[in-house]
Amino acid sequence: MTNRTLIAVVLAVTMVLAGCSTGTNTGTTAPTDDTTTAETTVATTTEADSTTTSADSSDDTTTAEPTTTTEDYPEVKTENCRYSGEGDDDIVRESGACLPFDADEVYKRVADMADIDIDKGPSVNSIPARETSRYDFNFNNDTFGATMGIAPDGQPSVFVPGYASPNSNPDGTVSPAVTMRYIGLWNDTALQEELGIRYTAADAEVTAAHEFLHVMQFYQGSQERLAQNLSSEGVNLADVELAMVEGSASFFESQYQREYMDNPDAMRNFSAWSNANAYSMKQLGPYVAGSHYTRWYLNGSTENFEKIYDNPPKSMEQILHKHPPDEELPKNLSVNGEVSSEWATPSSAETKGELFLRSALRSGVSGDDAAAGAAGWGQDGAIAFQNTSYSAAGNYKYGYGWAIRFDNATEAAEFETIFQEWLESKGPQENGVYGESDDQTFRMIEISEETVVVLAGHEDFTTQATASGDTTAVVIEHTGENQTQSDAVTDDGDDEDDESTVAGSVHVRPLA
Secondary structure, X not given: OOOOOOEEEEEOOOOOOOOOOOOOOOOOOOOOOOEOOOOEEEEEOOOOOOOOOOOOOOOOEOOEEEEOOOOOOOOOOOXXXXXXXXXXXXXXXXXXXXXXXXXXXXXXXXHHHHXXXXXXXXEEEEEEHHHOOEEEEOOOOOOHHHHOOOOOOOOOEEEOOEEEEOOEOOOOOEOOEEEEEEEOHHHXXXXXXXXXXXXXXXXXXXXXXXXXXXXXXXXHOHHHHHHHHOOOOOOOHHHHHHHHHHHHHHHHHHHHHXXXXXXXXXOOOHHHHHOOOHHHHHHHHHHHHHHHHHHHHOOOOOOOOOHHHHOOOOOHHHHHHOOOXXXXXXXXXXEEEEEOOOOOOOOOOEOOHHHHHHHHHHOOOOHHHHHHHHOOXXXXXXXXXXXXXXXXXXXXXXEEEEEEEEOOHHHHHHHHHHHHHHHHHOOOEEOOEEEEEOOEEEEEEEOXXXXXXXXXXXXXXXXXXXXXXXXXXXXXXXXXXXXOOOOOEEOOOOOOXXXXXXXXXXXXXXXX
16 A cells, blocks of 8 residues: 555635545546645644555555745644643643644543543644745646536635644654644734635634544554555546545534533534535545444444444445445446557546536536536546647647446436536537537547446547447547547447447547
8 A cells, every 4th residue: 555645625715624644546648637625624643664656546645745834823722732731641742833622621522532542643744824824836737627617716826724643653652743723823924815714712712632543543543454455446546535534524523512512503504505616616626525424324423433344335425325345346448548540548547436427517507406416426437548649739638538337218218317517617619528618528428328428628539539338338448530520329229238349539628
């Protein structure tokens, strides 16, 4: 397993959190996905012995550069250090700015909620708001996710209230450390206005509760056990893993508020998430859907929470619709890419999953229609294509073939109807290809009653690509020749699994 840095995002207006995770990754040729955020509250993970990026990775994260502001602010009230950590049992070792809550008490509460008898705790370093570095995220438009509309509107602005790190020791033990950021922001009106963030002392306590659950995960080896138990039958496992790690911590933070902060309705807002923009939907999905799934899986109890790591779900479909790990398993679908042109050998197929599909649809249709169009997801496979030479502008041309199988013909038909609306939102149509520019074009091809192919990317790919196959096996080929006049399916009419061939023209739009 390759540990990597993951970035998880939370809308500032709805929630504050932070967190850590581990995961696996593989690589190929052209980028097919990305993660960062829009105006959000972000949690960055720090367990990253090595960081890898992948041409078709579902978690191809961008880099964040911390910067520190130097503006002069008026004097503001500071904490009185009532909870400095001095003179207590010091299971949590505090340093830095004074916290507005008793870190030892919060830590013990989280341990009690988890039914863990623990006599060791993390170090906590608290950074004053004005000394907290900012994170600038550089978004990569050359990805499949960006091409399908899963992209921020402008430069992402992120707010990172805290994070946790396991700090592995040579003997196999861990020495967890939590970093709390923006301490005292609630007393600094000028900085709040500059950041456009309302972050209270109570929010900081909730952030600590979230992070302390991650500390329990580190001590218990929960994340490693989860990684080992993610089934070979599973798909889009990076999202599933993040949803289980962060979803359980998010569930704990809501339960903490219910039990100790007189907030009986605390829970991440699934309805608001369902109507968020495409980019926020994709980034927040593991947190929001993961927390709701964890609550359902554990029947509302925080005790014995680790059983979710021993028998985790196998897909985001199960998480979104609250299915047990042995129900609604992904369907069979093989997807292969070929080239009979001078383009490079395509990537291997990668399953994007229902969360990705729903988020992509959200970029062109309503939240309700996006949910309906994605709800029948059964399996998918996305392949990245890339030309072998730079364009005049100095960029490669990318194309993407995405085969999606649905649970049945009715679900597929509903998707096609909704996706047609999505296509029309992307620009004018010519020979079945939609888009407003040469490098941002799209086309849909029906392979069988249950399986469709979406072509996207530069028009030199989409107008020169073909798709063939049946319900369970699809081949997407870049031919190097214009196929837009052969927009037809060859089918002997016997049965939906008979092989069909579609010559496809697609007006592609760039990944953005």
